[in-house]
Amino acid sequence: MNGLHSQIQDLSVVLEETEQYLAQVLDKVVVSLPSWKVQVQKMKAIYLVLNQCSFDVTQKCLIAEVWCPVRDLTQVQDALRQGSGLLDGAHVLVLGFAWYPHVLMPGVA
Numbered sequence: 001m002n003g004l005h006s007q008i009q010d011l012s013v014v015l016e017e018t019e020q021y022l023a024q025v026l027d028k029v030v031v032s033l034p035s036w037k038v039q040v041q042k043m044k045a046i047y048l049v050l051n052q053c054s055f056d057v058t059q060k061c062l063i064a065e066v067w068c069p070v071r072d073l074t075q076v077q078d079a080l081r082q083g084s085g086l087l088d089g090a091h092v093l094v095l096g097f098a099w100y101p102h103v104l105m106p107g108v109a
Helices: 002-051 070-085
Strands: 054-056 061-063
Touching: none
Parallel strands: none
Antiparallel strands: 054 061
């Protein structure tokens, strides 16, 4: 009977320590969760943009057509150049711009 009582106590200790460990893990997750959420949102945004690109099999490249206000064009160019500077050298970023002054947004004079 003492052996059985000893086993029950051992199992109780193991369960208690397991609960404490899991509580510590959950506390760490709670602290990390906001930054993980931001990372996931950024990754989803990147993949959303990449999925809207066309793949050119002859040139083996992605082609993206985007619109931006003329006033922001310099910032967009700078951001793309800065991003291409982070590439490993095996990838090249080609910037091409088209100007469509005759295309107006609805409600814009």
